Amino acid sequence: MAGHVVVVGASLGGLRAAEQLRAAGHDGPITIVGEEIHLPYNRPPLSKDVLADAGDDDVERLHAGLVFRRRASIDDVEFLLGRRAVASDLVARTVSLDDGTTLAYDGLVVATGLRARRLPLPGPAAGRHVIRTLDDALGLRSAIRTTATAVVIGAGFVGCETAASLHRLGIRVTVVDPFPVAFERALGPLLGGAIQRHLETAGVRFRTGTGVVSYTGSHAISGVTLDDGTTVSAGLVVEAVGSACNTEWLAGNGLDLSDGVLTDNDLRVLGVDRVVAVGDIARFPNALFGGDPRRVEHWSMPTDTAKRAATTLVADLAGAPVAAAPFAPIPSFWSDLLDLRLQAFGSPALGDTAVVESGDLDHLADGVLVTYLREGRLVGNVAVNLPPVRQRALRDAFLLPVS
Amino acid sequence: MKITVDLDKCQDHGQCAIAAPVAFRMNDEGNLEYETTVEDSYLDEVEEAADVCPVQAILIGQA
Numbered sequence: 001m002a003g004h005v006v007v008v009g010a011s012l013g014g015l016r017a018a019e020q021l022r023a024a025g026h027d028g029p030i031t032i033v034g035e036e037i038h039l040p041y042n043r044p045p046l047s048k049d050v051l052a053d054a055g056d057d058d059v060e061r062l063h064a065g066l067v068f069r070r071r072a073s074i075d076d077v078e079f080l081l082g083r084r085a086v087a088s089d090l091v092a093r094t095v096s097l098d099d100g101t102t103l104a105y106d107g108l109v110v111a112t113g114l115r116a117r118r119l120p121l122p123g124p125a126a127g128r129h130v131i132r133t134l135d136d137a138l139g140l141r142s143a144i145r146t147t148a149t150a151v152v153i154g155a156g157f158v159g160c161e162t163a164a165s166l167h168r169l170g171i172r173v174t175v176v177d178p179f180p181v182a183f184e185r186a187l188g189p190l191l192g193g194a195i196q197r198h199l200e201t202a203g204v205r206f207r208t209g210t211g212v213v214s215y216t217g218s219h220a221i222s223g224v225t226l227d228d229g230t231t232v233s234a235g236l237v238v239e240a241v242g243s244a245c246n247t248e249w250l251a252g253n254g255l256d257l258s259d260g261v262l263t264d265n266d267l268r269v270l271g272v273d274r275v276v277a278v279g280d281i282a283r284f285p286n287a288l289f290g291g292d293p294r295r296v297e298h299w300s301m302p303t304d305t306a307k308r309a310a311t312t313l314v315a316d317l318a319g320a321p322v323a324a325a326p327f328a329p330i331p332s333f334w335s336d337l338l339d340l341r342l343q344a345f346g347s348p349a350l351g352d353t354a355v356v357e358s359g360d361l362d363h364l365a366d367g368v369l370v371t372y373l374r375e376g377r378l379v380g381n382v383a384v385n386l387p388p389v390r391q392r393a394l395r396d397a398f399l400l401p402v403s
Numbered sequence: 404m405k406i407t408v409d410l411d412k413c414q415d416h417g418q419c420a421i422a423a424p425v426a427f428r429m430n431d432e433g434n435l436e437y438e439t440t441v442e443d444s445y446l447d448e449v450e451e452a453a454d455v456c457p458v459q460a461i462l463i464g465q466a
Binding site: 016042044045068069071299300303332334336343387388389391392395 | 418
């Protein structure tokens with residue numbers, strides 16, 4: 001089928017969308033626009049392997065270790081890298097880029113994802129880091145060689161993985177978070193507290209239940225001041241405080257951009273034709289977790305949503321009906337924290353009750369399984385240091401008919 | 404098709420064994436075992452296994 005598809009966003013979601021468009025039968029031209037200059041690469045190692053890597057800081061070398069395999073079916077796809085979409089007209093079917101170019105499309109894939117949120121705190125500019133892109137990780141890599149102390153703000157996955165990596169490199173690291181325990185929002189206080197205690201025993205410091213009010217230092221950061229008035233010394237700060245959706249370029253088209261971009265269950269952006277969204281920017285209803293549309297920031301989502309969105313777009317371009325089966329992906333994510341390997345299915349954050357099914361929270365490294373219920377229904381499970389052979393059953397638990 | 408797993412990269416996450424049990428399984432020690440050749444009719448499953456590998460260690464080639 002002919003027709004030009006423009007994919008805006010050149011990370012995992014954009015790449016998988018192009019591959020799945022080909023798999024769904026689209027043989028027309030595809031253009032992928034990406035703000036970063038790098039071909040799509042894998043981000044989870046940025047807070048772990050990239051920081052720990054002992055080699056030089058050559059960006060090509062580090063990128064080569066992260067770059068995604070690209071299916072042969074997209075060899076003819078045009079990548080416009082180092083360029084950002086700044087505006088769009090979804091009635092005229094055009095996207096405007098920051099270099100003045102306007103791209104016309106027949107079908108559009110929204111895959112612009114998220115950017116790291118930064119804290120607007122007073123204090124010096126030098127020494128503030130985030131960790132979302134390869135360039136961010138390179139900046140942090142070079143900074144950690146000349147510092148003995150660091151503060152990580154935010155005790156979620158990115159923050160704690162980064163803190164664990166810095167700790168392993170011999171840096172005295174303190175994690176600060178306004179919530180009472182680490183991972184409180186993602187995993188709840190029961191498991192979150194157990195992981196925090198495990199990391200504390202290993203030597204990672206935590207200051208929870210407190211926020212940061214300012215950074216100290218004259219030319220560069222020398223510490224952070226907490227809201228109880230105390231100061232923690234730090235040669236650098238990593239702000240791991242969540243992200244903002246890259247939807248500005250979609251403004252003015254009458255879309256619901258209140259949290260990502262609102263879509264239907266087939267990933268069709270609501271209110272316009274021939275536009276689909278993929279990855280962590282897509283807010284779609286998932287019957288597994290009730291009907292409320294939600295964004296899901298887990299690594300498995302770009303791949304899952306790209307498959308459905310591509311099928312939808314190819315059908316819509318052809319004026320054909322889409323598959324009748326509802327789209328109900330099971331989110332999956334993992335985390336490596338020192339000697340702990342977490343593997344999760346579902347959305348533990350949605351649970352109102354956490355149950356320790358096996359193991360001892362005081363001995364996480366020996367293996368623990370926690371399940372999460374919402375109004376009595378399974379919404380997530382997290383395995384800590386359990387053999388991977390058990391994963392199929394943990395995943396399949398979400399496929400059981402609802403009683 | 405031929406399957407190659409970069410065992411220096413593989414961290415035994417086990418996602419491939421969920422996506423394509425015909426080619427990948429995790430043994431009782433928690434380590435990956437895999438078939439180096441499977442029928443082309445399983446291409447979709449094996450492609451999915453390669454896609455969902457967190458460390459992108461799976462390569463698929465022509466038999």
